[in-house]
Structures are given as C-alpha cells and as structure tokens.
Amino acid sequence: MQPLIALTTDFGPGSTYVAQLKGVLLSAVPQARLIDLTHSIPPHDLKAATLFLRSTAFGLPLETTHLVVVDPGVGSARRPIAVRARGINFVGPDNGVLSIATSQPQAQVVELNRPEYFSAPVSPTFHGRDLFAPAAAEIASGVPLDQMGSTISDPKPTCLPQAQKSGDAIYGETLGCDRFGNLLTNVPASWLSEGCSVKVNHESVPMFATYSEAPNDRLFALIGSDGYLEIALREASASVQLGAVEGIRIECSSNPEHTAQ
Amino acid sequence: MQPLIALTTDFGPGSTYVAQLKGVLLSAVPQARLIDLTHSIPPHDLKAATLFLRSTAFGLPLETTHLVVVDPGVGSARRPIAVRARGINFVGPDNGVLSIATSQPQAQVVELNRPEYFSAPVSPTFHGRDLFAPAAAEIASGVPLDQMGSTISDPKPTCLPQAQKSGDAIYGETLGCDRFGNLLTNVPASWLSEGCSVKVNHESVPMFATYSEAPNDRLFALIGSDGYLEIALREASASVQLGAVEGIRIECSSNPEHTAQ
Amino acid sequence: MQPLIALTTDFGPGSTYVAQLKGVLLSAVPQARLIDLTHSIPPHDLKAATLFLRSTAFGLPLETTHLVVVDPGVGSARRPIAVRARGINFVGPDNGVLSIATSQPQAQVVELNRPEYFSAPVSPTFHGRDLFAPAAAEIASGVPLDQMGSTISDPKPTCLPQAQKSGDAIYGETLGCDRFGNLLTNVPASWLSEGCSVKVNHESVPMFATYSEAPNDRLFALIGSDGYLEIALREASASVQLGAVEGIRIECSSNPEHTAQ
Numbered sequence: 001m002q003p004l005i006a007l008t009t010d011f012g013p014g015s016t017y018v019a020q021l022k023g024v025l026l027s028a029v030p031q032a033r034l035i036d037l038t039h040s041i042p043p044h045d046l047k048a049a050t051l052f053l054r055s056t057a058f059g060l061p062l063e064t065t066h067l068v069v070v071d072p073g074v075g076s077a078r079r080p081i082a083v084r085a086r087g088i089n090f091v092g093p094d095n096g097v098l099s100i101a102t103s104q105p106q107a108q109v110v111e112l113n114r115p116e117y118f119s120a121p122v123s124p125t126f127h128g129r130d131l132f133a134p135a136a137a138e139i140a141s142g143v144p145l146d147q148m149g150s151t152i153s154d155p156k157p158t159c160l161p162q163a164q165k166s167g168d169a170i171y172g173e174t175l176g177c178d179r180f181g182n183l184l185t186n187v188p189a190s191w192l193s194e195g196c197s198v199k200v201n202h203e204s205v206p207m208f209a210t211y212s213e214a215p216n217d218r219l220f221a222l223i224g225s226d227g228y229l230e231i232a233l234r235e236a237s238a239s240v241q242l243g244a245v246e247g248i249r250i251e252c253s254s255n256p257e258h259t260a261q
Numbered sequence: 262m263q264p265l266i267a268l269t270t271d272f273g274p275g276s277t278y279v280a281q282l283k284g285v286l287l288s289a290v291p292q293a294r295l296i297d298l299t300h301s302i303p304p305h306d307l308k309a310a311t312l313f314l315r316s317t318a319f320g321l322p323l324e325t326t327h328l329v330v331v332d333p334g335v336g337s338a339r340r341p342i343a344v345r346a347r348g349i350n351f352v353g354p355d356n357g358v359l360s361i362a363t364s365q366p367q368a369q370v371v372e373l374n375r376p377e378y379f380s381a382p383v384s385p386t387f388h389g390r391d392l393f394a395p396a397a398a399e400i401a402s403g404v405p406l407d408q409m410g411s412t413i414s415d416p417k418p419t420c421l422p423q424a425q426k427s428g429d430a431i432y433g434e435t436l437g438c439d440r441f442g443n444l445l446t447n448v449p450a451s452w453l454s455e456g457c458s459v460k461v462n463h464e465s466v467p468m469f470a471t472y473s474e475a476p477n478d479r480l481f482a483l484i485g486s487d488g489y490l491e492i493a494l495r496e497a498s499a500s501v502q503l504g505a506v507e508g509i510r511i512e513c514s515s516n517p518e519h520t521a522q
Numbered sequence: 523m524q525p526l527i528a529l530t531t532d533f534g535p536g537s538t539y540v541a542q543l544k545g546v547l548l549s550a551v552p553q554a555r556l557i558d559l560t561h562s563i564p565p566h567d568l569k570a571a572t573l574f575l576r577s578t579a580f581g582l583p584l585e586t587t588h589l590v591v592v593d594p595g596v597g598s599a600r601r602p603i604a605v606r607a608r609g610i611n612f613v614g615p616d617n618g619v620l621s622i623a624t625s626q627p628q629a630q631v632v633e634l635n636r637p638e639y640f641s642a643p644v645s646p647t648f649h650g651r652d653l654f655a656p657a658a659a660e661i662a663s664g665v666p667l668d669q670m671g672s673t674i675s676d677p678k679p680t681c682l683p684q685a686q687k688s689g690d691a692i693y694g695e696t697l698g699c700d701r702f703g704n705l706l707t708n709v710p711a712s713w714l715s716e717g718c719s720v721k722v723n724h725e726s727v728p729m730f731a732t733y734s735e736a737p738n739d740r741l742f743a744l745i746g747s748d749g750y751l752e753i754a755l756r757e758a759s760a761s762v763q764l765g766a767v768e769g770i771r772i773e774c775s776s777n778p779e780h781t782a783q
Contacts, residue, residue: 004287006280012701013274013535014562016577016748019528022557023581026526030583035283036297036558040275043702044757055277059284061291072757075732124732126747179273180304210336210385225387226277235305235333265548267541274535296544297558301536316538320545322552440534441565471597471646486648487538496566496594 002031003140004064008052009128010041011069020129021067024119028137035060044072046097046159047246051176051184053100054160055226058086065140066101068092069128080112080131081155084145091136093127099158110149117148163187163250174231174248181237185250187229193254200231201242201249211235263292264401265325269313270389271302272330281390282328285380289398296321305333307358307420308507312437312445314361315421316487319347326401327362329353330389341373341392342416345406352397354388360419371410378409424448424511435492435509442498446511448490454515461492462503462510472496524553525662526586530574531650532563533591542651543589546641550659557582566594568681569768571619573698573706576682577748579622580608587662588623590614591650602634602653603677606667613658615649621680632671639670685709685772696753696770703759707772709751715776722753723764723771733757 005025011017018039025032037056041049049070057066071078071093079094085104091112092098102109112135115122122130135148163172163186172187198205198221206214207221214220214234219241224230229250231238239245266286272278279300286293298317302310310331318327332339332354340355346365352373353359363370373396376383383391396409424433424447433448459466459482467475468482475481475495480502485491490511492499500506527547533539540561547554559578563571571592579588593600593615601616607626613634614620624631634657637644644652657670685694685708694709720727720743728736729743736742736756741763746752751772753760761767 002292004291010701012562014558014560015701016560016574017700019559019574019578020581020747022559023578023583026557026586027581027583030526031524033294033555034557035287035295036275037280037283038275038277040273052277052280056280056284059281059288061284061288064287073734076734123747125744129747178278179271179276212334212337222386225281225384225390263553265552294555296548296556297536298541298544299536299538301534313538313541317541317545320542320549322545322549325548439539440532440537473595473598483647486542486645486651 002033003029004035004061005029005032005136005140006035006037006060006064006066007039008037008041008049008066009039009069010043010045010049011039013039015039017126017128020126021069021133024129024133025067025137028134029141032137032140041070044070046070046072046095048176049097050099050158050160053097057090057100058088060088062087063089065089065091065136067132067136068097069132070097071095071127074127075124079152080127080135081152082110082112082135082139082145082148083155084108089139089145091132091139094156096156096159098155102155103158108145109152109155110145111152112149114149161186163191165191168254170252172229172250172252174244174246174250177239177245181233181239182224183231183238183242183245183248184224185229185231187250187252189223189227189229192223192229192252196252196254198229199251202251205231263294264290265294265296265322266290266397266401267296267298267321267325267327268300269298269302269310269327270300270330271304271306271310272300274300276300278387278389281387282330282394285390285394286328286398289395290402293398293401302331305331307331307333307356309437310358311360311419311421314358318351318361319349321349323348324350326350326352326397328393328397329358330393331358332356332388335388336385340413341388341396342413343371343373343396343400343406343409344416345369350400350406352393352400355417357417357420360417363416364419369406370413370416371406372413373410375410422447424452426452429515431513433490433511433513435505435507435511438500438506442494442500443485444492444499444503444506444509445485446490446492448511448513450484450488450490453484453490453513457513457515459490460512463512466492524555525551526557526583527551527554527658527662528557528559528582528586528588529561530559530563530571530588531561531591532565532567532571533561535561537561539648539650542648543591543655546651546655547589547659550656551663554659554662563592566592568592568594568617568619570698572621572680572682575619575622579612580610582610584609585611587611587613587658589654589658590619591654592619593617593649596649597646601674602649602657603674604632604634604657604661604667604670605677606630611661611667613654613661616678618678618681620677624677625680630667631674631677632667633674634671636671683708685713687713690776692774694751694772694774696766696768696772699761699767703755703761704746705753705760705764705767705770706746707751707753709772709774711745711749711751714745714751714774718774718776720751721773724773727753
C-alpha cells in the first residue's frame with residue numbers, strides 16, 4: 001500500500017515550508033507517494049485556493065488524502081479539521097478552504113483536537129508541519145476520521161461569491177483567471193440553457209464551443225473544462241483586455257430577447 | 262510494475278490543469294509514477310517546447326511515456342498522435358512539438374482516433390485531460406500503439422529553424438536561453454571541427470571548454486551539455502548583454518582565415 | 523527498496539537541467555522516488571542554498587540521499603564531494619553548500635574522485651548530470667561512501683555569516699526572507715533567554731509567540747519554525763517595510779535594561 005497524499009499550499013514552489021511538509025509526511029509514511037498539486041496559491045488567498053480545489057479535488061483517485069495549507073489564521077482560534085467526502089480525505093484549517101469537501105452530501109467533518117496525533121511541540125507559526133501534515137499522514141495510513149477528532153457540524157462555508165438566479169436571468173461574476181488569461185466565473189454550466197445570451201460588464205459576447213471557433217479579436221464565452229462559464233479571448237488574455245481578474249459582472253439569460261442590445 | 266509518465270506542459274507550475282492531468286493519470290493507473298519534467302513552457306510556445314524536449318526526451322528510462330500538452334490548436338483539426346521511438350513513448354498534439362520523436366529512424370506514429378480510449382465527453386477545450394492523458398495512461402499500461410490508432414506517415418515537422426552548411430561555413434541562430442542567460446543555438450557540436458571560429462552577430466567570440474576558463478567580461482562560445490553550440494558570458498547573462506533570446510545570428514567556420522576580422 | 527533522492531538546485535522549476543537530472547537518476551535507479559525539494563534557489567546563490575538546507579535537510583527520512591546542485595564553480599578546481607551525517611547522504615560541490623552536513627559531529631566526507639562512478643565523458647559545464655547525479659544514484663542504491671572516494675577532512679565551511687555573543691548581547695543579521703516577507707536571521711533560538719529584548723536596525727521590536735498575537739502595523743520578532751529568530755509583520759512583508767532582505771542588523775540582549783532606548 002502506497003497511499004497518495006496531494007499537496008495544496010500557498011508556500012510557493014520550492015519553498016522551505018513545502019520541503020518540510022514533505023519531510024514530515026515521508027518520515028511518518030515512508031512509502032507514501034506525494035503529489036504536488038500546487039504551491040502557487042497567492043499568499044493567504046482563500047478564494048484562489050477554494051477555486052483551485054473546486055476543479056481538482058475530486059479528480060484524484062479514491063482514498064487520496066489532500067493536505068491543504070492556506071492558513072492566514074495560523075495560531076488563532078480557527079479549528080484544524082479533517083473531512084471525508086466521496087471517498088476522498090482532506091486535512092486543513094477550517095477557514096472555508098475545504099468547503100468544496102464539507103459541502104458534499106454526507107461529508108464527515110472532525111475537528112483535529114487530539115494532541116497525540118500532532119508533533120510536539122506544535123510551533124505556533126507552522127501548523128502545516130506540526131499538526132496538519134502529521135494528521136494527514138495518519139489518515140493516509142488508514143486511521144479513520146472519528147478516531148482523529150470530534151465530529152463538528154458547522155464547518156466554515158466557502159468564501160467565494162455565489163451566482164444568483166432571478167427569473168430567466170443569472171447574475172454571476174468572475175472569480176479568477178488561468179495562465180492564458182481566461183476568466184473563470186461562478187456560473188455553473190448546468191444553469192445555462194441552449195441559446196442563452198451572455199453579457200460581460202453589460203456588453204453582449206458571443207458563445208462558442210471551442211477556442212478555435214472564435215474570432216481572434218473579440219471576447220467570447222464558453223463552457224470551461226471544469227463545468228463553469230468562462231470568458232476568453234482567442235490566443236490572447238481576456239483578463240488583460242478587461243483589466244481585471246475578479247468581480248467582473250456576468251449576466252446570462254435563457255431568453256435572448258430580454259438582454260439583446 | 263510502476264510505469265513512468267513524464268509531463269511536459271505550458272500550463273504553469275501549480276496550475277489546475279496540471280492537477281487535473283495528474284488526477285486522470287493516477288485514477289487510470291494508480292501505481293503510475295508521475296515525473297514533472299516541466300510546466301513552465303511559455304503559453305502556446307511550440308518552439309520552446311520543442312527545444313525543451315530536444316535535450317530531455319530521450320534521457321528518461323526505456324518505456325517511459327511522455328505526455329506533452331502544448332496545444333494552441335486544441336479543438337481545431339490538428340491530429341492527436343502517439344509516437345514510439347527508441348523505446349520511449351510520446352502522446353500529444355501533431356503540431357511539431359513531438360518532432361524530436363517522429364524524426365527518429367523507425368519511429369512509429371499513430372493518430373489517436375479511437376474514441377473508446379478517450380474520456381467521454383471530450384471537452385473541446387481540454388484535450389489534455391480528456392484525450393491525451395487517458396491515451397497516455399493506456400500506453401503506459403502496456404497497450405501497443407497500433408491498437409491505439411491508425412498509423413500515419415506525415416507527422417508535422419519541427420518548427421525550429423535548422424542550421425545550414427555552405428562550404429566551410431555554418432549558419433545558425435539562437436533558439437532560446439536558459440535560466441543563467443546562456444543562449445542555446447541550433448548548431449550541432451558534431452558539425453564543428455577543432456579550432457573552428459565562431460561569430461555572434463558578425464563579431465568573433467573565443468571558444469572555451471568550460472565556463473570557468475572564460476574571462477568575466479566577454480561573450481564566448483562553448484559546446485553545451487546537450488550537444489549544441491552555446492553562447493555564454495561567465496557569471497552573467499549573454500542574453501541580457503545581447504538584448505535578445507531568439508534569432509541571434511551565429512556563423513561558424515572550420516577555416517579561421519575565412520572569418521577572421 | 524525504493525530509495526528516496528531529494529533534489530535541491532538553482533536550475534529553476536521546470537528547467538531542462540532538472541529534467542536531465544531526473545532522467546539520469548531514474549535511468550540508473552528505476553525504482554527511485556524523486557522528491558523535488560526546490561529548484562528555486564536564485565542562480566549561483568550559495569547563501570540561499572545553505573539557508574534552504576539549514577531548515578530542510580534533516581527533516582527527510584533516514585537514508586534519504588540529497589542531490590544538491592548549486593555550483594557556480596562548475597569546471598573549476600572545486601571538489602565534488604559526498605557526505606554522510608545523521609543517517610542522511612548528501613552529494614554536491616564542495617563550495618560550502620553542504621556545510622550543514624559537513625559540520626555535523628561524526629560527519630563522513632569523501633571527495634568523489636573515482637571516474638568509474640561518473641558518466642563518460644563528463645561535460646565540463648554540467649557536473650550535475652554527469653558526475654553528481656550518477657554518484658547520488660550509486661549512493662542511494664547502497665554503495666558506501668568510502669567506496670565512492672577518498673576521505674577528506676577540510677570541507678569548505680558555510681558562507682553564511684554567524685551570529686556573535688558578547689557578554690549579554692547577541693549580534694546577528696538577517697539572511698533572507700520567505701514568501702510572506704518574514705525575515706530569517708542567524709540568531710539561534712537556543713541563545714535567547716526568557717524576556718530578552720530584540721532590536722532591528724537599532725529599533726526595539728516586541729516579541730510574540732505567534733503571528734496572530736501581533737498588531738497589524740508593527741514589526742515584531744518571533745521564534746521561527748526552524749529554530750531561529752525571525753522578524754515579521756503581521757499579514758504584510760517585514761522585508762518590504764525594511765527595504766532589505768539580507769544584512770539587516772539584529773541585536774538581542776538577555777538583560778532588557780542594557781538595550782532599552
């Protein structure tokens with residue numbers, strides 16, 4: 001058995017903190033296989049981390065353990081938690097970053113409050129190394145969650161703004177952008193109907209199925225690979241063109257007459 | 262058996278796209294060992310990707326499977342292909358990025374045209390996840406190429422400019438630079454003779470065997486570790502000094518009299 | 523047996539040089555597990571590499587082999603060495619970067635001077651690939667150090683400035699900063715007594731146990747997670763505020779009266 005442990009942090013690629021997490025995990029579970037999911041979450045950016053996990057967390061094999069350390073409140077009263085949802089385990093701070101897991105039906109959530117599973121002494125500034133990584137190692141080794149701590153029923157919700165429906169209209173916004181400048185939104189593809197219209201900052205944009213169908217010089221919308229509406233510009237950056245990343249207003253309507261200019 | 266799968270992408274280190282590729286590969290082949298070769302190819306930069314694979318692709322162990330996703334034409338008519346050359350497998354788009362493999366003697370090239378090996382539905386914007394990664398997983402698990410698709414004989418050639426010979430002279434150019442500012446060229450070391458002269462932008466530069474032999478303040482040429490001529494500046498950046506990365510003219514002559522100033 | 527090989531380089535994440543090291547290591551020891559510790563050491567920065575290894579090298583499991591390639595003197599007379607200390611192996615250049623290992627009690631240090639363990643020919647510009655990686659592969663496979671080369675007793679010492687004690691006072695300096703702008707110093711926590719005072723650039727700063735106890739707008743000191751004094755600014759960058767990274771003067775006194783302003 002070579003358990004998989006997937007790492008998501010804001011420590012920066014190649015930082016000493018990541019190296020220390022790896023040392024703790026491999027020392028505790030020498031046969032573990034570590035997967036660097038990302039260490040490029042901007043420092044303390046809970047939104048970016050939540051968005052990252054939205055599109056990646058449940059794509060790993062069953063029984064993977066996610067170790068998520070994006071923890072601006074380290075040393076404060078925020079709870080350390082572990083979550084099990086859809087056969088995947090998660091360990092991290094209870095600051096909303098694990099909401100993609102805690103919000104799943106039948107998610108099991110425990111507060112990691114049994115010091116026998118921590119490294120002693122716990123550094124007040126590095127729970128990732130002394131608390132979360134040891135707990136992740138235990139869980140990856142097969143220790144059940146209910147042995148790791150007490151069940152809680154009020155994990156912190158997501159910090160991402162949610163899209164809203166109002167009659168035929170959907171009101172959403174951009175949440176971030178990828179390396180190519182494509183803007184990710186909070187509008188689920190499942191809310192959109194065939195032939196719906198899309199406006200970005202009150203301007204209509206056409207919708208295409210692929211990047212290669214779109215003209216080179218005009219913003220367009222498409223369904224992104226993670227199941228949400230995306231705003232893109234072919235072979236250029238939609239984010240640069242719009243001069244923003246987050247909070248750009250998106251409006252969709254299933255009835256084009258209502259929103260045509 | 263723990264097959265090796267080596268990843269080369271332009272997705273950026275720590276991007277969600279890389280994480281999703283890893284999820285697909287590990288879900289399909291749980292015992293696979295993933296090697297991050299690079300995710301730092303500049304977006305859509307086929308030249309950089311081709312150059313990267315030139316110095317790295319055949320250094321991996323026999324039976325490694327390379328998954329290469331640098332794919333500006335995703336969703337267009339470019340073919341997805343798999344290649345087997347010198348005991349190494351490659352999966353990626355047929356846009357020239359796999360030319361280091363397709364140009365090998367006795368390379369086997371197939372078009373990946375059997376949808377039973379893809380994830381359904383294939384997202385029109387993310388063939389990496391839905392088409393290339395599933396195919397790489399099959400090939401890494403031992404499925405032979407001729408079962409994965411139809412043999413083709415016209416894979417796209419390299420997009421890198423090639424050096425030219427004319428009498429005693431060799432005309433080449435720089436193709437890129439490394440982190441230290443050393444400029445990589447397309448002049449193969451095997452074309453150079455003992456005592457040949459080298460000019461960069463029409464200026465003669467001395468040739469040294471090692472960085473440490475060179476003076477601190479002057480451009481020089483050397484044979485780079487991947488078997489091509491390199492232009493360097495000791496403990497400084499040749500690229501910064503010359504103000505360019507690609508397309509700097511290189512001229513070599515096996516007869517110094519012909520090119521001396 | 524799947525030996526662990528941990529990589530620390532200044533090649534940049536995703537560089538061809540890293541990919542080539544991985545190819546050599548996996549070709550020599552196909553079952554090896556490679557751990558990317560960091561490839562983000564600034565080019566040729568021996569201080570940064572030494573500092574990185576200070577907080578990470580001994581956190582890996584026993585029998586791990588560290589391959590460390592930060593080698594501004596490649597091709598010069600600096601010796602290639604291997605070190606064994608506290609049950610961990612190290613391979614790299616003798617330029618001080620392995621001083622955290624060579625300075626351990628009972629460290630074993632050998633010069634790697636047996637060409638039969640190198641790749642032939644050794645590129646004069648890439649000892650990482652042709653000399654250090656092959657040696658690391660041998661050592662990771664179980665070849666004892668005394669078989670790899672001749673014992674030496676004068677490895678190069680650290681390039682990091684050391685803190686000094688003078689009576690009740692400790693004089694140190696900052697050595698670098700982490701991604702969050704926290705400044706790392708050379709003052710060992712073990713030198714500090716309860717209630718000691720700390721001055722940064724001659725200005726007193728308070729000391730707190732955790733980031734979250736500190737006020738938002740003022741520099742403070744704390745014991746960092748690697749056992750040295752750190753200078754921080756809550757949810758902001760101490761380094762940006764002080765306008766420097768290295769060489770900021772730190773003074774501590776176990777007797778506050780001596781240093782109060």
